[in-house]
Amino acid sequence: MKVVKVFTFDSSHLLDGHDGKCKNLHGHTYKLEVEVSGTLHDSGPKEGMVIDFSDLKAVVKTHIVDKMDHAFLYNQYNEREATIAKMLEEWQLKTYALTQRTTAEVMSRHIFKVLQSHQLPVTRVRLWETPNSYSEYDENDG
Numbered sequence: 412m413k414v415v416k417v418f419t420f421d422s423s424h425l426l427d428g429h430d431g432k433c434k435n436l437h438g439h440t441y442k443l444e445v446e447v448s449g450t451l452h453d454s455g456p457k458e459g460m461v462i463d464f465s466d467l468k469a470v471v472k473t474h475i476v477d478k479m480d481h482a483f484l485y486n487q488y489n490e491r492e493a494t495i496a497k498m499l500e501e502w503q504l505k506t507y508a509l510t511q512r513t514t515a516e517v518m519s520r521h522i523f524k525v526l527q528s529h530q531l532p533v534t535r536v537r538l539w540e541t542p543n544s545y546s547e548y549d550e551n552d553g
């Protein structure tokens with residue numbers, strides 16, 4: 412069975428080298444859907460649940476939302492993005508480093524891997540960058 416919990420967070424980024432408007436610093440209210448799959452607990456306080464929604468919320472909040480919300484997301488290997496991040500960090504402002512360009516595709520895969528590394532039985536992550544655009548990474552995507 413599957414359960415899904417939905418989160419939102421606000422972040423800024425830019426896609427250095429993009430051939431359109433996304434080369435400029437801008438922000439998104441990201442919508443994040445996290446799917447967890449498993450069998451139902453058959454007894455105890457979690458009876459009838461794949462995972463307690465509260466427990467799912469706590470993991471995603473701690474490891475993703477609290478870190479990305481109101482942060483500047485950047486590619487640490489891009490010189491211009493890293494320069495902006497360094498300046499913000501010197502002012503004690505919030506940043507979040509990725510190892511690739513901060514596209515929805517890269518972010519959905521990154522979020523999946525981070526949650527998986529914290530023992531969450533995540534099977535799909537869908538990240539909405541705008542109300543009309545999302546990227547999805549699931550357990551079969553390698």
Ligand SMILES: Nc1nc2c(c(=O)[nH]1)N=C([C@H](O)[C@H](O)COP(=O)(O)OP(=O)(O)OP(=O)(O)O)CN2
Binds near residue numbers: 513514544
């Ligand atoms: N495949 C991808 N394409 C684009 C990404 C991405 O992450 N993956 N990101 C961007 C930019 O970040 C940009 O902010 C979003 O661009 P766009 O969809 O054109 O923005 P709109 O505000 O016009 O979106 P609407 O949903 O149509 O309002 C660019 N491309």
Ligand SMILES: [Zn+2]
Binds near residue numbers: 437
């Ligand atoms: Zn964007």
